[in-house]
Amino acid sequence: MSTVVTGRPRRPWDGFSDWANKHRKWVLAAPAIIFVIALMVVPLLYTVVLSFTDAEGSIQRAFDFVWFENYVSILTDTARFWPAVWRTVIFTAVAVTLEMTIGMAVALLLRRPFMGRGLIRVVMLLPLVATPVAVAMMWLLIFEPTVGFANQLLGWLGLPAQGWISDPSTALGTLMLVDVWQWTPMVILILLAGLVGLPEEQQEAARIDGASNWQRFWHVTLPMLKTTVIAALLLRSIDAMKTFDLLYVTKGTGGGSSHEVETLNIYAYALSFDYNEYGMAAALVLIYFLIIVGVLVVLNMRRKEKVR
Amino acid sequence: MKARSSLESRGFVGLRAVLLIVFGLICLAPIVWMLLASFKTNIDIYDPSSTFSFTPTLQNYSAVFAQADFLQFFFNSLVIGVGSTALSLLIGVPAAFSMQRFGMAKSSGLVLLSRVIPHVTLLVPWYFIFASLQMVGGYSSLIISHMFISVPLIVWVMIGVFEGVPVELEEAARVDGLTHIGAFRRIVIPLVVPGIATSAILSFIFSWNNFVFALVLSGTNTRTLPVAIFNFIGYASIDWGALMAACVSITAPMIVMALLGQKYVVAGMTAGAVKG
Numbered sequence: 282m283s284t285v286v287t288g289r290p291r292r293p294w295d296g297f298s299d300w301a302n303k304h305r306k307w308v309l310a311a312p313a314i315i316f317v318i319a320l321m322v323v324p325l326l327y328t329v330v331l332s333f334t335d336a337e338g339s340i341q342r343a344f345d346f347v348w349f350e351n352y353v354s355i356l357t358d359t360a361r362f363w364p365a366v367w368r369t370v371i372f373t374a375v376a377v378t379l380e381m382t383i384g385m386a387v388a389l390l391l392r393r394p395f396m397g398r399g400l401i402r403v404v405m406l407l408p409l410v411a412t413p414v415a416v417a418m419m420w421l422l423i424f425e426p427t428v429g430f431a432n433q434l435l436g437w438l439g440l441p442a443q444g445w446i447s448d449p450s451t452a453l454g455t456l457m458l459v460d461v462w463q464w465t466p467m468v469i470l471i472l473l474a475g476l477v478g479l480p481e482e483q484q485e486a487a488r489i490d491g492a493s494n495w496q497r498f499w500h501v502t503l504p505m506l507k508t509t510v511i512a513a514l515l516l517r518s519i520d521a522m523k524t525f526d527l528l529y530v531t532k533g534t535g536g537g538s539s540h541e542v543e544t545l546n547i548y549a550y551a552l553s554f555d556y557n558e559y560g561m562a563a564a565l566v567l568i569y570f571l572i573i574v575g576v577l578v579v580l581n582m583r584r585k586e587k588v589r
Numbered sequence: 590m591k592a593r594s595s596l597e598s599r600g601f602v603g604l605r606a607v608l609l610i611v612f613g614l615i616c617l618a619p620i621v622w623m624l625l626a627s628f629k630t631n632i633d634i635y636d637p638s639s640t641f642s643f644t645p646t647l648q649n650y651s652a653v654f655a656q657a658d659f660l661q662f663f664f665n666s667l668v669i670g671v672g673s674t675a676l677s678l679l680i681g682v683p684a685a686f687s688m689q690r691f692g693m694a695k696s697s698g699l700v701l702l703s704r705v706i707p708h709v710t711l712l713v714p715w716y717f718i719f720a721s722l723q724m725v726g727g728y729s730s731l732i733i734s735h736m737f738i739s740v741p742l743i744v745w746v747m748i749g750v751f752e753g754v755p756v757e758l759e760e761a762a763r764v765d766g767l768t769h770i771g772a773f774r775r776i777v778i779p780l781v782v783p784g785i786a787t788s789a790i791l792s793f794i795f796s797w798n799n800f801v802f803a804l805v806l807s808g809t810n811t812r813t814l815p816v817a818i819f820n821f822i823g824y825a826s827i828d829w830g831a832l833m834a835a836c837v838s839i840t841a842p843m844i845v846m847a848l849l850g851q852k853y854v855v856a857g858m859t860a861g862a863v864k865g
Contacts, residue, residue, distance in 0.1 A: 313684030324714030410847040414815035415836035474859040512862040566710040
């Protein structure tokens with residue numbers, strides 16, 4: 282297993298080559314694993330330590346261990362923390378529900394070949410690859426109350442103009458729509474890939490049994506597509522909970538004048554880089570990370586369940 | 590085939606066409622709007638009657654590109670995108686191969702956890718680590734931070750690709766006298782070039798589009814395009830025409846990539862989602 286089976290004379294680096302081949306499992310994988318440990322595991326441990334301290338202002342400044350004080354003050358903070366949790370949940374739930382529903386509908390429409398299908402599939406890639414900061418700016422202009430196209434369109438339809446992103450009561454909802462615009466194509470692509478792999482026999486059998494289109498979708502297609510649907514749901518939920526660019530670019534630090542779009546991510550960024558409350562920020566990001574891991578574990582369990 | 594004809598009836602085909610045209614227009618319209626605004630003077634942008642009828646001007650683009658900085662930012666984004674993609678492929682592809690062939694569940698789980706972790710969790714420690722190494726504001730810290738997105742992406746895509754390469758090919762190469770690593774380099778790698786293209790394109794797109802790492806870690810000379818565009822606003826009044834020209838300039842390369850490499854972009858975006 283370890284020696285090279287050739288007739289050529291041994292070269293100086295053959296010893297190293299033998300060693301590398303013998304331990305190839307780790308030789309090949311180690312650089313990436315060390316990279317991730319250095320950039321994720323070590324900083325996470327550092328964050329855990331910071332979260333037990335009152336570090337703020339500058340990291341060079343001396344700090345004291347306050348143990349769970351930061352966690353207590355965050356979990357009892359009803360002014361910034363719990364509203365941010367609520368906004369993160371509502372943003373993710375509404376945006377992802379719309380993305381999954383519209384995504385499934387469009388994927389079903391695109392399932393069979395027809396003239397122009399290729400064109401639609403190219404067009405829907407555009408929101409996906411467009412730079413999020415540019416997308417945010419673009420929608421900022423479209424939703425601009427006086428010159429934006431959104432209010433112009435409402436005017437044509439005889440509806441009253443809206444404040445959209447600038448109005449604290451509609452800002453979060455408007456930005457959910459932007460998220461839906463940008464990421465529904467991702468859901469469509471994933472579901473389409475799943476639909477292509479489905480066998481036709483069950484469809485045909487259900488059709489012969491006289492099942493309606495809706496019954497066939499609900500009782501035949503959807504159960505067979507379950508793992509793909511949950512995979513799309515998983516991917517989108519986690520990324521929606523982490524939305525940063527769109528919210529920060531359109532509403533700035535703190536999520537607007539009354540924190541109207543401040544999610545956990547935006548709040549954590551402000552604590553870290555605007556208020557420089559490193560100890561508090563560290564506790565917040567760890568709570569935030571645990572919430573995301575929780576969602577991941579629950580959805581992954583659903584995905585691994587056997588399809589009955 | 591009576592049932593089939595009811596599904597594919599004229600009514601269904603017509604309804605499908607209408608729904609899909611509406612869907613396509615919704616995807617396209619905002620981008621067209623941005624494109625139109627980038628060719629308008631600010632007077633035309635503020636005039637609702639010239640939504641579609643106006644005299645196009647290139648003054649926004651010349652204003653954007655006249656700033657020497659903008660070309661510098663373009664160059665920065667390119668260097669960081671290419672650098673992080675190349676280095677990530679170098680460490681990510683062999684790791685994915687090893688993880689697929691040896692079933693290293695814990696290691697691959699660790700790498701994929703980095704796809705899930707919110708980046709804000711790591712930014713403070715990174716900032717202090719890079720600052721103590723005097724790397725903040727340099728290309729190196731930006732390339733390393735962007736690799737943190739690319740490496741898990743590449744491992745994720747490539748594990749799926751390597752599953753499709755039969756082990757027998759390597760065994761045959763071994764009989765012909767190649768070492769294990771030699772067989773990987775000379776037999777397996779040439780077979781997975783499309784997968785590597787998928788990884789590279791996706792990795793470059795994600796690096797080009799990334800905002801938050803450069804927001805924290807870049808200096809005035811190493812700013813990437815998204816940060817440069819973000820700095821456009823924040824003044825008293827926004828120069829919408831120039832801003833939209835800048836947005837079109839940053840998005841155009843991504844759209845060209847998506848059109849030319851459509852197959853690869855789709856493969857990358859859906860990688861791993863379809864399997865059980």
